[in-house]
Amino acid sequence: MALDVPDILFEDVWFSYNCSPAVRGASFTVPQREFLAIIGPNGGGKTTLLKLALGLYRPQRGRVRVFGVEPRRASRLLGYVPQNSNFSLDFxxxxxxxxxxxxxRGLKGFYEKQDKIKAQEALEEIGMGGYELVRMGELSQGQRQRVLIARALASEPKILLLDEPTASVDVEAQGILYDKLRELNKMITIVVVSHDVSVISSYATAVACVNGTVYYHSSNEIKPEMVKLAYGSCPVEIIAHGIPHRVLARHEGKDNV
Amino acid sequence: MAFLTVSWPVTRVRIMFEALQYDFMRNALAAACLTSVICGIVGTMVVTKRLVAMAGGVAHAAYGGIGMALFFGFSPQLGAMVFALASSLFMAWVTLKRQSRADAIIGIVWAVGMAIGVLFADLTPGYVADLMSYLFGSILMVTKTDIIFMTFMAVLLCALVPLFYGQLLAYSYDEEFARVRGVPVAHLHFALIILMSLSIVLVIRMIGLILVIALLSIPPYMAEKYCRSLAGMMVLSSLLSLAFSLSGLFLAYRFNLTSGAAIIIVAAAAYLASELWLRCRTAARA
Structure with a gap:
């Protein structure tokens, strides 16, 4: 990997599910060891953006590159934490x-001893040691979330992509989770989709406001206007009293941004 | 040895041994064992991947092939297999594109396959007694050839599942993550659907195309609640299938009933009992 190749590159990317485009002309790059927060309203295309980077979707126009190659070819270097709510608890x-x-690793045979050790380590790293043999359905929301993160970490990823990892986790667990992400960020790039604008304040080094189009902002230019651009008529208050990019509560209730 | 005649279980054992003297009964027992293994493994995948409706569609569409085979005079098994494969691949292909209308497409294939079968049966001159037994199954129909094919399928499944267990689990639990890890999800999906169709055609002989869906869904659904792994679910639902099939066959033989229906009713009764027991256990804990 050459040093000048960004971890993730979007170049005029368009993607639509049926007729209405979900992503319109997104262009941005994510450099190594960025902590990128993707924020924006529901249906704004946040998850779509993530899935384009993962190679789960192919752009209809433009191109996506991960470490300079097609996302599909680099996908094993990616750790993916999907939304927690999609899983059957009966499974x-x-x-x-x-x-x-x-x-x-693709269709390659059985798990080796090394795989089990790595999986075990990943669970312990995220504070879930001792829960190995517990059925997923018997764990709490927050514990299940941590297992999904451990799964992504077990891949030993170069980039960790998380889709609303704190959507159903209590505030305390959120703090623990983001502290963990910040620690991981010393080694790897992190991309996190979140409804939770407070992420920007203390953790993110860059913010992408997504509402079909992508407004990308590196840390030194986070301003209230850009959040307004993404959220449109439902603005978010951002106050920067000397402390850069401090984000305060939204006008509306927490859920309906 | 006077006690042999008094206690009921022993009488039952005697009846079973009596039954074993018949060739067809031996075939039926072998078929029951093989069916259980096949349905336990395939049913587990069908239930966890939510393909129960598609399995029903495949089973009924197979009837079109049976009707056609009777009219043109080739093997009904072959006709069923061709129709099952064609319909399942069509459904898999269309539902891959239009997930949100999968149930409508399955309903259409289900009914059209059935209708083709009925029309060809109408057009076939003479009395077509054979058709009923395809609908509800008949132990009398199980032949040596069926047993050979079933053995082949059971062995194939028992070999493939452990070989690709990790991939299979990821595919059924979280398809997108599996894809990110480089698992060829689309290939697995089509492989599963082909194996499912072939299995259904093999099992139709035994319990009939209307009832096959029950043996694919009841034992795995019951087993799921007691297991903490997909493999455990496959083993337990195979064992449950075996228990249901054997007791159903016994009832069918003893009281001259249709084997498929007897097996399903036993399975349904066991399911109810299991569900009640789980409810009581949960209530006792609370």
């Missing part, structure tokens, strides 16, 4: 089995 699977999925 018979233990936490360890889920984390082991992070060690999959």
């Amino acid at each position: 018979p699977v233990t936490a360890l089995d889920v984390v082991l999925m992070g060690r999959l």
Whole structure:
């Protein structure tokens, strides 16, 4: 990997599900060890953006590059933490089995001893040691979320992409989670989709405001206007009293941004 | 040895041994064992991937092939297999594109396949007694050839599942993550649907195309609640299938009933009992 190749590159990317485009002409780059927060209203295309970077979707126009190649070819260097709410709680699977999925390599045979050690380590790293053999459905929301993060970490990723990791986690657990992400950020690039604008304040080094179009801002230019651009008629208050990019509560209730 | 005649379970054992003297009954027992393994494994995947409706569609569409085979005079098994494969691949392909209308497409294929079968049966001269047994299954129909094919399928499944267990689990639990890890999800999906169709055609002989959906769904759904792994679910639902099939076959033989229906009713009763027991257990804990 050459040093001048950004971790993620979007170049005039367009993507639509049916007729109405979900992503319109997105262009930005994510340099190494960035902590990028993707914010924006519901249906604004945040998750779509993530899935384009993961190679799960192909852009209809423009191009996406991860480490300078097609996302599909680089996808094993990516750690993906999907939205927690999509999983069936009845599914018979233990936490360890889920984390082991992070060690999959295409159709290549069985898990080796090394894979099990890595999976175990990932669980312990995120504070879920001792829960290996517990069924996913018996864990709490927050614990399940941590297992999904452990699964992504077990892949030993160069970029960690998280889709609303704190959507259903209590405030205390949120803090622990983001502290963990900041620690990981010393080694790897982090991209986190979040409804939670407070992420920007203390953790993010860059913010992408997404509402079809992408407004990308590196840390030294986070301003209230850009959030307004993304959120349109439902503005978010940002006050910078000497402390750069401090974000305060929104006007509306927490959920309906 | 006077006690042999008094206690009921022993009488039952005697009846079973009596039954075993018949060739068809031996075939039926072998078929029951193989069916259980096949349905346990395929059913687990069908239930966790939510393909129960598609499995029903495949089973009924197969009837079109059976009707056609009777009219043109080739093997009904072959006709069923061709129709099952064609319909399942069509459904898989269309539902991949239009996930949100999958149920409508499955409903259409289901009914059209059935209608083709009925029309060809109408056009076939003479009395077509054979058709009923395809609908509800008949132990009398299980032949040596069926047993050979079933054995082949059971062995194939038992070999493939452990080989690709990690991939299979990721595919059924979280398809997108599997894809990010480089698992060829689309290939797995089509492989599963092909194996499912072939399995359904093999099992139709035993319990009939109307009832096959029950044996694919009841045992795995029951087993799911007691297992903490997909593999465990496959093993337990195979064992449950076996228990249901054997007791159903016994009832069918003893009281001269249709084997498929007897098996399903036993399974349904067991499901109810299991559900009640789980409810009581949860209530006792609370």
